[in-house]
Amino acid sequence: MAFSFYACNKTEQNTPSMLSFVDPMIGTAGDGHTFPGATTPFGMVQLSPSNDNRGRNWCSGYHYTDSIIKGFAHNHISGAGLGAFGDFLIMPTSGKLILNPGKGESPDKSYRSRFSHNTEKASPGYYSVVLDDYNVKAELTASPRVGFHRYTFNNSGENHIIIDPVHNIREGVTNTQVEFLSNTAMRGSKKSHGAAGPRTVYFYAEFSKPFEQKGVVVDNETIEKEFKANHKKTCAFVTYNLNAGDQIEIKLALSYVSFEGAKKNFEAEATNKNFDTALAEAKEVWLSKLSKFDLTANETQKRIFYTAVYHSFIGPNLISDVDGNYIVEQKHLNSDFPQYSNYSTWDTYRATHPLFTLVENKKNADFVNSLASRYTDAKVSLPIWECGGYDNFCMIGRSPIAVMGEAILKNIEGINIDNAYAAMYDAAFTKVGSSPNYGRNNGMDSYLERSYITADVGSSVSKTTEYNYHDYVLAQVAKKLGKTEDYKLFSKRSKGYRNLWNDEKKYLWPKKADGEWIEMRMDIWDELKFNYISGNIWAYSTYVPHDTDYLIELVGGEEAFVNWLDNIYSDNTTIDGHQHVDISGFIGKLGHGDEPGHHTAYMYTLAGAPDRTQEIVREICTTMYSDKPDGMINNEDLGQMSSWYIFSSLGFYPVSPADSEYVIGSPLHEKVSVKLDSGKTLVVKTVNNSLENKYVKSAVFNGKELENLIITHDMIMGGGELLIEMSASPKKRKL
DSSP states (O other): OOOOOOSOOOOOTTSSOGGGGOOTTTTSSTTOOOOOSEEOTTOSOEEEEEOOOOSGGGTTSOOTTOOEEOEEESOOOSSOSSOOOOOSEEEEEESSOOOOOOOTTOGGGSSOEEOOGGGOEEETTEEEEEETTTTEEEEEEEOSSEEEEEEEEOSOEEEEEEEESSOOSSOEEEEEEEEEOSSSEEEEEEEEESTTOSEEEEEEEEESSOOSEEEEEETTEEETTOOEEEESSEEEEEEEEEOTTEEEEEEEEEESSOHHHHHHHHHHHTTTOOHHHHHHHHHHHHHHHHTTEEEESOHHHHHHHHHHHHHHTSOSEEOSOTTSEEEETTEEEEOSSOOEEOBOHHHHTTTHHHHHHHHOHHHHHHHHHHHHHHHHTSOSOOOSSEETTEEOOOSOSOTHHHHHHHHHHTTOTTOOHHHHHHHHHHHTTOOOOOOTTTTSOOOHHHHHHHSSOOTTSTTHHHHHHHHHHHHHHHHHHHHHTTOHHHHHHHHHHTTGGGGGEETTTTEEOOBOTTSOBOOOOSSBHHHHHHHSGGGOHHHHHSOOTTSHHHHHHHHTSHHHHHHHHHHHHHOOOOOBSOOOTTOOOEETTEETTSGGGTTGGGHHHHTTOHHHHHHHHHHHHHHSBOSSTTOBSSOOTTTHHHHHHHHHHHTEEOSSGGGTEEEEOOOOOSEEEEEOTTSOEEEEEEESOOSSOOEEEEEEETTEEOTTOEEEHHHHHTOEEEEEEEESSOOOOOO
């Protein structure tokens, strides 16, 4: 990926608006899996062009290689490796009414349309495109629970709008309903099953002009004189006789609970509101998030940075209605605070939620309380990967413990600590929930006996290290709360990985129940993939962020540890077999596209070799992120890839978020001001920064030099200036 770096960046701030530097198209090509459509921060609605499942790259419903659009659906997941939702697709058409959705490769036989990227426009809260087959301009915006459409029909005569509840992204649909309530209003529902579990979703919609004709369709056949249909495969259509240039607006509210919930959501967010008003409000709320960061940089850097901020603030996503009703694990519940889901915490506990502890505390408290309520209210354990209120168990560990514990340790206000601790404690022992992708056994029986997981359990090393870190976080919370025995228990458990250090192999290695090491070849992916998530032995052998000093001693001391990391980062040997789709962006054998290694480059600094941290972090920032559609090296993963970039381009990173310390890396920008939720401002300035000057000569915070290149959370939240002088030559190591 190309990256432009300029040493002298005197760009005037906020002109043009920060909104103009966000490009939602970044990540829509390659393996990024982001969507380009309209949404609001943490909203229920992600209104975006949506196509059928044509493989893994269509997890978000859209891929930049597309040249055909099926329509515009109301919810999508940002950057995941799984697909779901795509609820209630709407498609405007012109001329002869065609009700057949057809296939993506045959638009002439369906209601689909060709389009050109030249007519697409995407910005925070807004998306538009021209549908070439119908000469219709589509515009989309959103509020948290409502999608707003505006269609400009440039052909006079008969024009139509199709409402398709059958459309989905990688789901099985078992029932749909459509019902006209008047000549301007309708509602509908869809029952489906998939990554978001068995679920029913509802909508209520109003149109800006009365229908001249309307109809319902079952199995592609119009049902005469009927305006309501309930069947596995239904859809509806409305027809207008329009003049060229006429516009139709649609407002559609979602609910995961009921028809009544959808109507209430509509009344709360869409009554007496037109498209332009909704768009202005969406822009305003996005600007409030983006303006937390004031960046002095060139335009390319600004596009990458502000788009990373945008992607970091898309999820988790709202699942409760305005009346507090919501559904988790098919249980109808009510909450006096907003409920959220789409928790990809296995990814986002590493950088996205740590970012929220700096600049988004209130929402972070809502996320923690929402997670805790799974145990206290829904009577289930903390989710492994929750999608739409359903835990699909697609990953490993109990990563919500890391999210919740970090927030408590950093004194985020508004958290029900008793509920949170009870939920975390339960999760630390639960044997419920096993990933179908990684061994179908969460390994808790083995873990409770040994503090590590034996090799017969799939991904045993990865599960051990994840559980160990989560136990460490829980131990620190127990200590803070005065729960001494819990602190001792979880502290002991957090060191279980030490049993897996194979001093001959110099890796964390799978061990049998009898204590013997397994035989495993490192030149075949299949053998690695059974024992490590994505086969990533290299990242997971470094994944003890809470116990780095001991790992360094296991390897043989600081010098040996640096050499060990160097060997990993320079190993270009070939591995046979099928490489896992989630590992990519290699420097040697460390793949930045796989989150467990996001901390690894920063470990050099903890071992006395900060120059290597600075070299690798700068290389990742400048070669694996760009302002192009393929500007992500792998799945964006609901904010994690973007949040890593935000931290690293600022110049520091939370290696072990629960420890409230950040390791200085290699800042990219001339100056960044960060508005903190403490009410203070952190200003990061660099001197002599350039593409060549990637090494830190000195780091001074509020006049005091940070000799160990560590800055604490309390220092940051207290505000002030972090002044980093850069150099073309590394400082002499203290090894």
